[in-house]
Amino acid sequence: MSNQYHSFKEIDERLKVLNLRRQIDEESIKLQFNQTKTDLVPRQIRQSLGINFSQNKTVKSLLITFLSGKALDFIRSKRKHKNED
Numbered sequence: 001m002s003n004q005y006h007s008f009k010e011i012d013e014r015l016k017v018l019n020l021r022r023q024i025d026e027e028s029i030k031l032q033f034n035q036t037k038t039d040l041v042p043r044q045i046r047q048s049l050g051i052n053f054s055q056n057k058t059v060k061s062l063l064i065t066f067l068s069g070k071a072l073d074f075i076r077s078k079r080k081h082k083n084e085d
Contacts, residue, residue, distance in 0.1 A: 005011045 003014070005014070
């Protein structure tokens with residue numbers, strides 16, 4: 001995929017377009033990183049699981065929500081005991 005340019009102006013325009021695309025991609029990555037970081041907060045994970053699974057209104061989904069909450073509480077208690085030692 002070789003582009004042929006007939007002037008320096010065309011090259012400059014292409015470089016500007018590529019630079020803008022790069023900046024857009026960088027901002028997109030930053031936004032996705034921040035959204036992922038926010039989604040990894042345990043309380044929000046549990047709440048999102050509860051919302052997503054309770055919309056199905058099945059026993060299985062409610063059980064998964066309950067167990068995920070218990071698992072997160074267990075992890076928190078282990079961390080707390082580890083920090084006390």
